[in-house]
Amino acid sequence: MDINRVLKTVADVVYPRICPVCNGIVSRFGADICPECVRKLTPVEAPSCGKCGKPVDAGGLCEDCGRIAHVYDRGCAALVYDEYISKSIYRFKYNGKREFSAFYGRIMAERCGDAIRSWKPDAIVPVPVHKSKLQKRGYNQAELIARELSGRLKIPVDTALVERRAATKVQKELGAGARQKNLKGAFKVTQNAVKLKTVLIVDDIYTTGATVDAVAGCLKGAGVGRVYYASLCIGRGN
């Protein structure tokens, strides 16, 4: 047993894991979620949109992707966005439940690992938050998920490459067109990125894709060839 595993085991005894769904103590030793709670979540299953990965009724593209030409190349999400995962993410973001990233990263590696490996990204870039938000919250939720995913897939995380500039309005309160406008100029690539052929953007929730497209646009403008995304959850398509 290596020292990290020993320390992890000790930590599990001293600080029992909190379940990302029911918010109670996970009774099974070493687990990151209750066995009955994981069954409440809905994994994204085929058929899914060939562009954004949203679950759809038939194959091909979802309605959104049929209408919008995305900047990113392709994407994958692990779970369908529903009340369980939405509450979980809320606690993760606003109630300091950083530890939920262990489950989030694991489920993303399980559900999206094959797709991500086939894309062969040189780096994982979590969607950055603005400095003021980082100060207030203490962490970037996308970065915590990206680090878990990075450890499992052995792809390095780069948090310095893209910076969030303006403190944008909360996206969820805006319509699709307004979202895009709101994000114009929101991200900036801080260094030459030509050496990176392929980048994977990681976020917690994929809604319209406006955020992923804004980051992907910056990266491609800085010389990155292909940009993919992976998110913990996504809405249903039609």
Ligand SMILES: [Zn+2]
């Ligand atoms: Zn639970």
Ligand SMILES: [Zn+2]
């Ligand atoms: Zn789609």
